[in-house]
Amino acid sequence: MNQIQGIRGMIGDLVFRTVYGQTITQKRPTYSNGKQSDLQKGTRDKFRRVSGEVKRKLLNPEVKAHYKREAERLKLPNAYTAAVKEGMKS
Numbered sequence: 523m524n525q526i527q528g529i530r531g532m533i534g535d536l537v538f539r540t541v542y543g544q545t546i547t548q549k550r551p552t553y554s555n556g557k558q559s560d561l562q563k564g565t566r567d568k569f570r571r572v573s574g575e576v577k578r579k580l581l582n583p584e585v586k587a588h589y590k591r592e593a594e595r596l597k598l599p600n601a602y603t604a605a606v607k608e609g610m611k612s
Contacts, residue, residue, distance in 0.1 A: 542599055572609035576602060 528545070529538045535550045558566070580586045580601060589601035589608075598604050 569606075569610065572606055576605040576609055579605060 528540075530540060530545075531538055532550060537548045537550050538545060539548070540546075580589065586601050589605045592608075593599065593601050593604040596604060596607070598607065
């Protein structure tokens with residue numbers, strides 16, 4: 523079986539992403555009515571904000587080491603995911 527490694531992003535209607543070290547392909551998500559609820563918009567806006575904050579935080583090696591330990595403790599794939607999880611709770 524041929525495997526594609528290290529690719530992520532979108533090509534046409536296919537989305538490539540890495541989950542637990544394996545590259546997977548999915549169809550691009552669609553929204554049945556083309557509209558987002560207020561809750562969806564709020565969650566997406568919060569995720570966008572938290573993601574940006576986390577990327578800046580993880581530039582600090584000490585902070586990144588802390589979240590790497592948290593990721594291992596919580597059995598998450600990486601420090602970024604652990605930090606986003608924490609940020610989304612608040």
